[in-house]
Amino acid sequence: MSSIWPRVLQCVVLAIPLMLLAAACGDSGSGTPVTGASIEPSFPPPTASSTPPATPAAGLTEYTVQPGDTLYSIAARFGVSVAAVAAANGIADISEITAGQVLTIPSSGVAAPTPAPVPFTPAPASGAPADVLSKAVNPDRRIVAFSFDAGSDVGYASQILDVLASNGIHASFGMTGRWAEQNPDLLKRIVRERHSLINHTYDHDSFTGRSTGAAALAQGQRWEELDRTEAIINELTGASTKPFFRPPYGDFDDSVNADVGARGYAYNVMWTVDSRGWTGIPASQIIQRCLDLAAPGAIYVFHVGSASQDGPALQSIIDGLRTQGYAIGSVPDMLAP
Template identity: 55%
Template sequence: MRLAVALTLSVASITSPRAHIVSSGSGHARVVVLTFDAGADRGYASSILRILERNHLHATFGMTGRWADQNPDLMRQMARDHDTFINHTFDHQSFTGLSTGLRPLSTASRSWEVEETERAVRRLTGQTTKPYFRPPYGDYDTATLVLVRRLGYRYMVMWTVDSLGWQHLPARQIVSRCLSLVRPGAILLMHVGSQSQDALALQAIVDGLRHRSYRFETVPELLAGA
C-alpha cells in the first residue's frame, strides 16, 4: 500500500502543472529588473524607496509575510509607488533544507508559508503577490513547483545576478559586480536588510546601467515582453 501511494504521488508530481522558472528575460532588449528581498529587518528599505522615487523607477520586492506585518507603512508606500510584490514565504524557511541543513518542510507547512504571506500583503495593501513566487535561499524541488502552481503562482522568479550584498560586500564591490555581470533581460537580486550595503550601491548601479542605455522594468513588464 505504501509503495502504491508513493508511486501515485510520484506520478502526480510528474504530470501536474508546474510553476515556470524565470531567471531572466528574453535578452532581446536592453532592460533590467531590480528586485529586493525583504526578509530580515527594516534595514535600508526607506532609503531604497527614496532612491527609486528620485529616479522615477519601479521595483519588485520579494516579500515575506513577517516583514510585511512588521512594516505596514513601507508596504503601503510600495503599493502607492506601484511596485510589484513577489511571495517570498512568511518567515523565510527553506522548503528543502538544502541551504540550512534542516529537514524539508511538509506540504502543509509550505502551503501555510505561501498563503499566510498572500493574506498579509492583501490585508495591508489590497494587492496580490500572485502569480509570482520566489523560494527562500533559492531552494526548491519538483514538489515546490507543483505546489505553488496549484496555489496560483505561475512563475518562480529567480535571478540572473546576485549582488552578494548579503555576504557583506562593500558598496563599491557590489556596484562593480552588478555592472560587470549584467546582460539584457537580467534580473538583479538585492536585499533591503541592514546586513547588506545594496542600498548604498543602488544609485551608482542605476547610473551605470543608464549610462549603458539600459531601461528598467518590473517582473510583470519583463514577462509581458518575453
Template identity: 50%
Template structure:
C-alpha cells in the same frame, strides 16, 4: 587590495593543483597536466578584462550547432562548469610573471551559458552547477560531514571571506546538484594547463569501474571527436591527446584517503564520506590555456564558437546513441523535493502576458486590488509545475531590480526614496513577518507602483538544502501555509493587492514537489535571479557595484536585500547610473516578462 586577493587566489590554486594530481582531481577534476607548483611573484597581478558573463554568440550562423528538437524532452544533462570565485582554475602568467593572461573560470563560464541556451532550445533539460563567478559552496558547509570545512588562507583562525571552502565539500556539492536533478549525463567542462607551455590539445576522462562505464567511455569519445571536427572546420590544428580511463593516470605520491578517480566522476568513496555521481559522464578538457596557440584560439570568437558547438554536438550525439533516460532513484519517496538550490539553472524563462500593478486607490490605507487585472500565468506544460524565471527572453535591453525583505527594516525607506526620485519601479520579495512589522512600507510599495512578490511567511527553506539547522524539506501543507498566510497579510494591508502568480523562494531553494505545490495555489512563476549582489555576504559597495554592472545582460534580474547588514543601498546609485549609461531600462519583473 584587489591585486593582493588575486595573488592569494593564484597561489592557492597552484598549490591545490599540485595536491590534485596526487589526490585525483580534488580541487575540480582537472586532468594530470594542469598547472602545478608555480610560485607566483609577490606583486599585484592584473586580471584579464574579459567579462565572464558576456555570452558568446556564433561567428557564422551556418556553422553553429544543429537545431533539431529532441524527441524525448525528459532527457537531462548536468553541465559542471569548473572552478569559480576564489578558485581561478588554470591561470597562466606572462613572461615576467606580472599579469594573468587568462583564467579558466572566466573563459569557461560564457561558453557554458551558451551551451546551456542551445541545449534548452533543442528541448533538453539542463542543470548547471554554477552560473556565476563563484564556488557552489562559499559558506563553509560541511557537505560530506567529515568535519572539514575549509582552509584558513589568511591565518586569522576564522573561516570567512578570502578563505577557501573545503574542496571535497565543493565537489560533493556539485555532484549532488547533478544527482538530485536526476541528470542522465554529467559533462564536467574544463580547460587544461601545464607547467610545460608546449603541451596542447584536447582530451577527456572517464571511469572504468562503474556500472555505466560503457556509456561514459562512449561520451568521452564522442566529445573528443566533436571537438576535433569543430577545430578542423575552423581551420585550427592542435593535438588529440586521448579519451582515456582515468585509472591510467599515475599517482606519484599516494597518500591515505586519496581518491582512485577524479572526484567529479568518481563512484562512491566511503573512506571520505563521498557520494558519487549516479549518471554516466566525463571530464572534458578543451585545449590548454598554458599553450599560446591554444590560448589565442580559445580567446577568439571563432575558437569559443568551435568549443560551444562541439559540446552541443556531443550531447546530441550521445543521446542519439543512448536515448533512454537514466533512472537514478536519487530522490527518496519521502522527500521528493531535495532537488536544487540557487546556483542551479532551472527551465528557461517563460514570457507571460500579464497586466501591470494598479496604482493607488482612494484613501490613505488601500490600493486597488491587482487580482482582477492580472490573469494567472500558465504552468509548465510538461510538468504542471510553477515555472522558474531567471531572465526574460524578450530581447529588450531591460533589467529588473529586485529587493528581498525578510529581516530588519534596514534601508527600505531610503531605497524607496531613491527609486522614486529616479522614476524607477522595482520588485520586492516580502515575507509575511516583515510585512506585519512594517505595514507602512508595504503600503508605500504598492501605492508607488512597485511589484510585490510572495517570499513566504517566515523565510523557511522549502527543501532544506540551504538550512543545515533545518535540513528536512517542508511538507506540502507547511509550504502552502507559509505562502497563503503571506498572501492574506499583503492583501489585508493593501486593500486587496494580489501577488499571484509571482513567488520568490527563500534562499533560492526549490524542487519538483515545491514547484508543483506553488502551482496548485496560483503561484505559477518562481522568480529567481541572474545576478546576486552578494551584499548579504559583507561585500563593499564598490565590490557590489562592479559585480552587478559586469553581470548585467538584457532581460536580467538583479537580486538585492534591504537589510542594514548589506551595502546594496550604498551601491545602488552607481549601479543605476552605469546601467542607464549602457542603455538599459529599469523595470519590474512583471514588465520585464511582457512579450
C-alpha cells in the same frame, strides 16, 4: 406614699449594676464562672479600603506582549484592527512594541478560542507547476529587472524607495509575511508607488531544507507559508503577490514548483545577478559586480536589510546601467511583450 418612691428607685438603681456584673462574669452555656478573664471592648472588624483596585474599563482587557509578537498578530488574535489597538495604547509606530509591554485591547478583549487541530487534507492541484525565471523571456530587449528581498530588518528600505522614486523606476519586492507585519507602512508605500510583490513565504524557511539542513517542508506547510503571507499583504494593502513566488535561499526542486503552482503562483522568480551585498562586501564591490554582469534580460536580486550595502550602492548602479543603455523595471515589466 411619696416617701416610699425615692427608696424604691434607689433599690432599682443599685440592683441594675449587680445584674449586669453577674451576667458578665457567667458562662451563658453552663453558668460556671470564668476566672482571670478581662473584658475587652468589642469593635466591628476592619473594613476593606474604600478605593477599589484598578481594573480595565468595561469592554477592554490587557495583554502582555510575548517574544515574536507583532501588533498585527495581536490584533488578529483578539479580532480587532491594528489601528484600534494602536489608538488604545497611544502607539505612533506600530512596529515599536517590546516583549513584556502591557497593551490595552479594545472591544470585547476576549481572545478567540484555539480550535482543535484538524488533520490536513491536501487540496487537488489547481495550476501547472511554476515556471522558473532567471532571465527574461525575450533577451533581445535591453532591459533588466530589479528585485529587492525584504525578510530581515527594515534596513535601507526607505532609502531604496526614495532612490527608485527619484529615478522613476518600478521594481519588484520579495516580501516575507513577517516583514510585512512588522513594517506595514513601508509595505503600503511599496504598493502605493506601484512596485510589484513576490511571495517570499512567511518566515523564510527553506522549502527543501537544502541550505538549512532541516527537513523539507510538507506540501501543507508550504501552502500555509504562502497563504499566510498572501492574506497579510492583502489585508494590509488590498494587493496580491500572485503569480510570483521566490523560494527562500533559492532552494527549490520539482516538488516546490508543483506545490506553488497549485496555489496559483505561475512563476518561481530566481535571479541572474546576485549583488552579494548580503555577504557584507562594500558598496564599491557591489557596484562593480552589478555593472560587470549586466546583460539583456537579467534579473537582479538585492536585499533591503542593514547587513547589506545594496541600498547605498543603488544610485551608482542605476547610473552605470543607464550609461550602458539599459532600461530598468520590475519582473512584470520584463515579462511584458
